[in-house]
């Protein structure tokens with residue numbers, strides 16, 4: 001059902017697909033009542049949500065700062081209006097002013113139509129937090145989107161993309177449903193590629209007992225972004241690390257974070273910790289994935305059901321640290337095409353990776369051009385929170401959501417001669433931008449940051 | 461009417477205001493900060509975090525960065541409002557002589573009264589004008605229009621009327637009210653003494669002003685005006701100190717690895733002969 005009363009919507013998971021992620025859909029006639037019940041439960045738990053519901057002054061500042069509104073001019077894509085889709089229900093059922101002065105303050109009764117609105121607009125939000133970043137109060141509409149999606153999920157309204165990805169993770173330990181033999185094969189193939197292209201010997205140890213470092217790549221790096229994984233392998237080989245990739249968790253992403261922060265996200269966290277314990281590693285290093293890194297860095301401490309024994313850092317942190325200590329020899333001339341950096345939202349507004357990415361960038365390319373705005377102020381690619389839907393209506397929206405990004409890239413001029421590089425070190429950013437740079441004719445190739453590191457390592 | 465607005469209602473107002481605040485703030489406090497959702501780049505010390513929140517609260521930092529016009533209007537409005545509120549309290553307590561009480565400035569009582577008058581007039585007007593601007597903005601600017609609910613406009617209208625009446629009392633000599641009268645009135649209220657007979661309550665403008673203020677206070681805990689506290693509560697969640705875990709990989713010695721020429725064909729193969 002890609003459209004409902006004029007609203008675009010992603011294709012939904014079937015009952016069978018929902019059952020694979022342990023959800024029993026609520027029958028339609030019970031949905032509105034259950035929605036209010038679940039909302040009551042959630043609002044009593046999350047203060048960030050309560051404050052988003054209760055302290056917005058409707059100043060409108062967030063409007064021009066959300067790429068979804070900029071790209072579509074759909075009023076419901078203004079962050080505070082997106083939140084209002086739940087707020088009107090929240091007011092109606094949980095506040096005095098809403099119960100007594102309904103219309104005046106914009107309160108509304110719950111109905112199936114409202115749930116359909118939620119489904120449409122909470123899956124147009126990329127949870128990028130630019131609204132929280134600019135709001136005078138720091139109101140985080142991303143928190144509202146989390147709650148909205150959680151609630152819909154409990155009702156049995158979940159996109160096919162998210163539910164099948166969640167199920168694949170549970171079954172195989174990655175989003176791409178790659179079994180262990182496939183992983184090992186792919187890694188051997190990458191070793192050969194590296195030997196052919198860079199002339200160096202790099203092994204990708206899988207499930208190596210006694211390894212010190214457990215590296216968690218994004219599974220998209222096995223298929224779509226091989227140079228990111230190859231870059232990571234070259235980096236670890238270069239520094240002589242005793243590292244391994246666990247075959248049970250070959251996924252830096254955690255879709256649970258995006259639509260089910262209770263069961264799905266926690267399940268993935270426990271799976272990771274089990275892997276670390278079994279392999280007896282000392283440290284976990286994360287690969288390039290924006291939401292996955294936020295989920296790991298900021299949420300594992302509050303989701304792990306047991307004491308955390310492993311420090312977790314991002315591969316960018318480690319590379320930047322070695323660059324700062326002058327331990328890596330990098331040759332920027334290996335990356336001499338003009339490069340601009342798309343800051344993955346989760347890195348710069350939630351994980352503080354801003355500076356480290358620039359330390360790396362400046363060390364391994366010759367012609368780095370910042371986009372405007374950049375860093376914590378940068379705009380989202382338009383695919384965040386895995387709204388990478390391929391249904392025609394949603395795909396059209398994705399083009400609109402990336403309009404701002406396209407303008408920014410164009411303004412840097414890196415693609416003028418058709419040979420620029422758009423560095424976007426996050427798997428979802430990459431998946432969104434591969435087609436989008438073509439749609440917008442930007443003349444750039446999309447790459448990860450570790451790709452550039454691998455290419456510029458000086459081995460001898 | 462005088463009996464109700466001037467004598468009885470104030471006690472209800474204060475009670476509802478206090479209970480309402482407890483209810484609303486309690487509702488916020490009841491929910492938890494479940495996960496760490498602080499916004500990066502992070503403050504590194506409590507002082508930096510306080511500075512960030514302070515610049516947002518008192519200088520409207522984000523408005524300044526992202527919307528200068530709104531910043532000017534909103535900051536002026538709030539600044540005037542703050543001064544008007546303080547002015548009310550201080551004025552009724554010291555009758556305009558407050559500046560003379562500051563030691564070392566040599567301000568005379570006469571001068572202090574003149575200053576008090578002057579500030580009061582300026583802020584009264586600024587408040588009115590900036591409220592008008594904010595209302596205009598809500599009706600004229602696309603983004604603001606799209607997010608506005610009727611209650612948002614009503615609040616601005618309400619404050620305009622409230623402030624307008626205050627200004628009338630200040631600028632129209634016939635309706636002017638002396639601080640002393642208000643002082644006596646408030647004191648009597650606090651002491652639970654009868655006040656209905658007071659001459660002050662015969663001033664229709666004062667009576668309406670007083671009524672509007674009381675309605676404002678009654679509704680305050682249930683309204684968007686709670687953003688005063690909401691802002692601190694929200695920033696307490698998103699502007700927290702956070703320290704990155706230390707980088708550094710276990711058992712990695714890059715210079716040894718490079719000396720061993722790891723990865724280079726015909727060199728020592730990776731993982732062998734090297735720990």
Ligand code: HEM
Pocket residue numbers: 057058059136137516517518520523530533534538541594595598612615616619685687688691
């Ligand atoms: C530290 C305290 C406060 C801060 C940081 C603050 C901040 C803000 C901000 C950033 C806005 C949005 C800009 C705008 O729409 O004008 C706003 C709006 C508003 N504030 Fe405050 N405020 C504070 C205290 C108060 C108080 C005590 C009142 C009491 C009446 C108040 C009344 C209003 C009103 C009526 C609006 C809406 C203006 C409009 O609709 O355009 N504020 N405030």
Ligand code: SF4
Pocket residue numbers: 055056057058059060061062063079080134135136137138139607
């Ligand atoms: S910027 Fe913040 S306060 Fe202003 S409308 Fe958006 S969410 Fe509300």
Ligand code: SF4
Pocket residue numbers: 065066067068077078079082124125126127128129130131132141142145380
């Ligand atoms: S999180 Fe991003 S996409 Fe979602 S409302 Fe905020 S600015 Fe828009």
Ligand code: SF4
Pocket residue numbers: 126127128290291343344345346347379380381382383384385426428429
């Ligand atoms: S996909 Fe990339 S840019 Fe877009 S929200 Fe994630 S991190 Fe942001």
